[in-house]
Amino acid sequence: MNTSMTSHNTSNPPASVSEAHRAAADPGSLAPRLRLVVGCGYLGERVARRWVDAGFRVIATTRREARAAELRERGITPAVVDVTVAEPGWAKLFADAGVPETVFWGVGFDRAAGATPRDVHGDGLRRLLDALATARPAGSTTRVILSSSTGVWGDEGGGAVDESTPPNPSREAGRVLVEAESLLAAHPAGPGTALRFAGLYGPGRLPRVADLKAGLPIAADPDSWLNLIHVDDAAEVVCTVADAASPRGLYVVADGHPVRRRDWYGTLAKLTGSPEPRWDTAAPRPRGADKRIDPALLFRDLGFRPIHCNPLVALADLVETSS
Numbered sequence: 014m015n016t017s018m019t020s021h022n023t024s025n026p027p028a029s030v031s032e033a034h035r036a037a038a039d040p041g042s043l044a045p046r047l048r049l050v051v052g053c054g055y056l057g058e059r060v061a062r063r064w065v066d067a068g069f070r071v072i073a074t075t076r077r078e079a080r081a082a083e084l085r086e087r088g089i090t091p092a093v094v095d096v097t098v099a100e101p102g103w104a105k106l107f108a109d110a111g112v113p114e115t116v117f118w119g120v121g122f123d124r125a126a127g128a129t130p131r132d133v134h135g136d137g138l139r140r141l142l143d144a145l146a147t148a149r150p151a152g153s154t155t156r157v158i159l160s161s162s163t164g165v166w167g168d169e170g171g172g173a174v175d176e177s178t179p180p181n182p183s184r185e186a187g188r189v190l191v192e193a194e195s196l197l198a199a200h201p202a203g204p205g206t207a208l209r210f211a212g213l214y215g216p217g218r219l220p221r222v223a224d225l226k227a228g229l230p231i232a233a234d235p236d237s238w239l240n241l242i243h244v245d246d247a248a249e250v251v252c253t254v255a256d257a258a259s260p261r262g263l264y265v266v267a268d269g270h271p272v273r274r275r276d277w278y279g280t281l282a283k284l285t286g287s288p289e290p291r292w293d294t295a296a297p298r299p300r301g302a303d304k305r306i307d308p309a310l311l312f313r314d315l316g317f318r319p320i321h322c323n324p325l326v327a328l329a330d331l332v333e334t335s336s
Contacts (some may be wrong), residue, residue, distance in 0.1 A: 022225055024286035028225045030232070030294070031073060036091040043113060044070070044110065044111025044112060044113060044114065044244075044281045045240040046068070046069050046070055046114065047069070047070045047071075047072070047111055047112075047113045047114060048064050048070070048072075048113055048114065048116070048117070048255070049071075049072050049073070049074075049113040049115070049116045049117070050064075050071065050072070050073040050074065050076050050116075050117050050119060051073075051094070051096065051116060051117065051118045051119065051120055051141065051308055052074060052075075052096075052118065052119040052120030052121060052160075053074060053075050053080075053091075053119070054085060054091065054119065054121050054163060055121075055213065055215075055217075055218060055244060056119050056160065056210075056213060056247055056248060056251075057073065057119035057200065058073070058084070058087075058089075058164065058246060059247075059248035060117050060119065060184075060251045060252065061073045061084075061089045061243060062088075062089070063248060063249075063252050064091060064252070065087075065088045065253075067192040067226035067252075070090070070248070071089050071090060072089075072090045072091075072092050072106070072110060072113070073089045073090070073091055073092070074091070074092050074094040074096070075091055075092075075093060075094070076093065076094070076095050076126070077093075077325070078093060081093055081136045085112045087177070090129075092106055094106075094142065095201055096137035096138075096140070097126070097128040097132045097133060097136070097137050097139075100138075101140055101141075103140065103141055103144030103145075103148075104144055104147070104148065107144060107145075108148070112145065112149045112150075112153070112155060113155060114149045114155060114156065115155065115156045115157075115158070115255045116141070116145070116155060116156070116158065117156045117158045117160070117251055117255070118138060118157065118159045118160060119159065119251075120134070120137065120160075121158045122134075122186060122238065128152060129185075130185060130186045130190075131189050131192075134189050134190060134192075134193040135189055135192060135193065135196070135252050137180065138159070138193050138197070139196060139200075142157070142197070142200045142202040142203070143202070144198070144201040145157070145273075146201040146202040149202075155202065155207065156206070156255060157197060157202060157203060157205035157206075158205060158206050158207075158208060158251055158254055158255060159193060159197050159205060159206070159207040159208065160208060160210060160251075161190045161193065161194055161207045161208060161209045161210070162186075162187065162190055162209055162210055163183065163209050163210065163211050163212075163240060163265060163267070163304075163306050164184065164186060164187040164190070164306055165180040165181075165187045165190055165191050165194075165209060166178065166180060166181050166182070166187075166302075167169040167183035167187070167300050167301035167302050168180060168183070168191075168303050168304070169302070169303065169304035170179070170303060170304075171237065171238055171303045171304065171305065172304060172305065172306050173304070173305045173306075173307045174305070174306060174307065175265055175306075175307040175308075175310060176263050176264065176310055177262075177267055179246065183302070191330065193207075194207040194263065196335060197262075199269050204262050205262065206254050206260045206261065206262055206263070207262065207263050207264075208241060208250060208251065208254065208265065208292055209262055209263070209264070209265045209266060210266045210267075211240035211241050211242045211265075211266060211267035211268070211306050212239070212240060212241045212242070213241075213242060213243075213244050213247055214241050214243060214244065214255050214324065214327075214328075214330060214331075215243050215244035215245060215331065216278055217335075218244065218246075218336070219281060219285075219328070219331065220267065220277075221278065221281075222281060222285060222287075225278060225282050225285065225287040225288070225290060226285065226287045228287075228288045228291065229276060229291070230292060230293040230296075231274070231290055231291065231292055231293065232293045232296035233274050233292065233293075233294070234273070234274070234292070234303065235273065235274050235278075235290070235292050235294075236252040236273055236275060237273070237274050237302070237303035237307050238270060238271050238272070238273065238274070238303055238304060239273070239274045239277050240267045240271050240305065241268060241271075241272070241277075241324045242266055242267050242268050242302070242307040242319065243268065243319065243320070243321035243324070245320065245321070246268065246319040246320055246321055247266060247318070249319075249320075250264075250266050250317060253315050253317050254315065257315055260314070260315065261310070261314060263308060264308070264311040264314070264315075265306055265307070265308050265310070265311065266308060266311060267306035267307075267308045268308075268319045268322055268323075268324060269306075269307070269308050269309075269312070269319070269322065270322055270323050270324060271306065272325060274322055275290070276325060277324065277325070277328070279291040280325050280328055280329070281328060281332075284328065284329060284332040284333075285332060299329060
């Protein structure tokens with residue numbers, strides 16, 4: 014599917030939308046204060062909203078027209094894009110709107126879409142980077158920020174991991190993300206910054222709460238470590254990296270307060286009136302396995318501090334707010 018910054022009629026975008034973007038930048042130029050969010054989902058929308066509030070022109074991609082209408086209502090200019098197709102339409106988008114000064118790649122993996130992780134984060138990311146390298150004028154730079162995952166590490170036996178720890182993915186998705194990070198680092202449109210996020214949680218997303226309510230066993234060691242980052246803090250990290258003078262090429266992103274799975278799920282069960290957690294320690298371990306994420310470099314380099322620094326405290330607030 015090609016891109017279209019649209020209202021309900023994808024072939025004829027409203028003049029107010031298209032003209033506003035075309036007036037801001039000549040085709041092929043780097044458009045000042047234009048930022049692009051590729052994949053405007055749980056995290057991406059929060060990033061887009063912050064940039065809109067800061068006065069940036071923001072284009073955000075989605076695969077669905079219904080979602081595009083929702084974004085438009087929130088002041089975000091939508092572009093309907095499928096990153097997995099051979100011609101996503103990046104060249105036309107950049108010709109119409111200008112080349113963004115900042116791009117956040119926040120595409121999630123949707124198994125129901127029929128694409129593989131490599132279709133999305135391998136071929137899809139490469140097509141975007143190729144289009145950026147072709148469209149941007151000589152001497153200009155687009156900062157590309159890649160949403161990666163601490164899933165690039167497998168089971169580290171409860172040890173601490175940081176940017177210096179060699180990746181050891183146990184799943185295909187983790188291996189593809191390592192390749193995506195390497196692609197960004199080596200591509201002419203890069204080097205960019207990869208952010209390895211711990212597990213996201215926040216409003217509407219409490220890991221495994223449905224399983225707890227159903228009394229299903231959790232396939233994990235209850236004494237293993239769980240690493241988390243509140244989605245609002247994660248969005249703030251993206252914005253901080255976007256505005257930093259010289260960010261590094263890689264940061265791990267967590268709240269710096271790993272918790273035992275026994276404590277997280279036990280607290281969640283009590284707060285939601287669910288049965289006590291049941292554990293299946295013989296089952297294959299989840300992708301998070303057992304490790305402690307150390308975000309000290311992020312904190313030191315960029316001066317970032319999470320607002321939600323203790324996930325157990327934040328969990329109580331989230332459950333109370335949603336009830």
